[in-house]
Amino acid sequence: MLLDGIAARYKVLEDGRRQITALHVAGDFVDLHAFPLKTMDHGIVALSVCHVGFANHSDLKRITETEPHLTRLLWLLTVIDGAIHREWIVAMGRRSKKSHMAHLFCELFMRLKVVGKTHNNSFSFPLTQAELANVLGISLVHLNKTLRLLRDEKALEWVSRTVTIHDWRNLVHLAEFEPNYLNFYTEPR
Amino acid sequence: MLLDGIAARYKVLEDGRRQITALHVAGDFVDLHAFPLKTMDHGIVALSVCHVGFANHSDLKRITETEPHLTRLLWLLTVIDGAIHREWIVAMGRRSKKSHMAHLFCELFMRLKVVGKTHNNSFSFPLTQAELANVLGISLVHLNKTLRLLRDEKALEWVSRTVTIHDWRNLVHLAEFEPNYLNFYTEPR
């Protein structure tokens, strides 16, 4: 499923707690991993108006049989997903919530920039705070207070569904964001 | 790098905090994702005596050109890694530490069983508590106290580098472990 918009992959536990495990933006292939895996091990929601295109598995299979270069590129996409997952694990396990949140905004800005979905220092981010709390794995109340920290030090602003980054340097610093962490997209290969 | 033993992938932050992002056991292909990605975005440590075999990327590339079925299988391996990552994200974000720990032991038992590295209800697990704390993303002290909870209710035991599961039912229940979560390994395809 190819995407234009913002979508999320998530799991919900028995008691209804929900954790978002991935965010997808324009140009992402949302469930490509389901092709080798043959299973969808989680749910998908659109978080904005989304246009989607579908690829069917028999076509993908044919690609693996006749187009090795393209196959490696598709493989790469799933492996980039994995790299992002790992970064999220690090953020959840070892960063403060403030730093984790800063890191996510850095990551999203970089990813959206690559696909031309940023405007100067801002991008559309139409989630609710409750949804973002489900991304970061914290409570809604705490999310709100953590967001306030970033706002108070004028690192960024998030009003009427758009995020504006006022102090990229500071945000990168808070996040300990390594700017080359997503360079797979652009590096020559 | 093909493995016999236990190894981990990790990242360390500026202040020295370390987070383990993946555990690998016998039969795993530890850094296969580095083939499409061309980069190693993290470190690897052996956590037990390990025997390793190496595959070089030019051979892998040749496989993608002539062996589509095998290519899909290799791709599958990296995608299973991703599924485990996602489960870890859920565990870190939305489970209690006790439940997270129980979930990890369930996962390891299942994975080790598939490769014949369990003996009845036990398996070799030669990590230190500090290392396990780096897996779960908690402090050493808290790890120890959480472990005590599982020990106290006689769910499992972990002495002299081997884990013995005394009450699988209870462990699965605590973990909300879905026993089919790793069935990619064994299901017919």
Place this chain on the structure above:
DNA sequence: CGAATTCTTGATACGATTCAAGTGGAGTGG
């Protein structure tokens, strides 16, 4: 056996969740 690691436990402080209440804005129907 002795030294060094690893494990264990208690106490204190800090961070995060939950509960509760109130504010503000967008949409709806009279």
Place this chain on the structure above:
DNA sequence: CCACTCCACTTGAATCGTATCAAGAATTCG
């Protein structure tokens, strides 16, 4: 057009979970 409702956001207070500090016990290894 206004009043009303619903939902998202915001904030404070109490409680619980987790980190950190500190010290001692047990284990492993040379």
